[in-house]
Amino acid sequence: MITLDADAKVVQGLVKLCQEIHQSAAVMTIKYRDEMSRHNYVTPTSYLELLNIFSKIFGKKKDELVFAKKRTKTGLDKLLSTENDVV
Secondary structure, eight states: OOOOOSOHHHHHHHHHHHHHHHHHHHHHHHHHHHHHOOOOOOOHHHHHHHHHHHHHHHHHHHHHHHHHHHHHHHHHHHHHHHHHHHO
C-alpha cells in the first residue's frame, strides 16, 4: 500500500498527474510500435511501479524540505539570539 502524507487536494492532483503520465505512456507505446515496429507494454503493474517510484521521490523530497526548514529555523534562532546578546 502506498501512502502519502499530504493534503487531500495535493493527493488528488498527484493521482491525476500519475494517471496522465500512464495514459501518455500507453499512447507513446502505440506510436513507438508503429514507427519502430517494436513492442513495449504498459501494464497495470507498470502503473503500480510508477506510483511506488513517485511515492519514494515524494518522501525523499519532503524529508529534504523538512531538513532545510529545520536548518533555516536554527539559523534564524541563532541570529535572534545573537541580536539579543548584542543589545
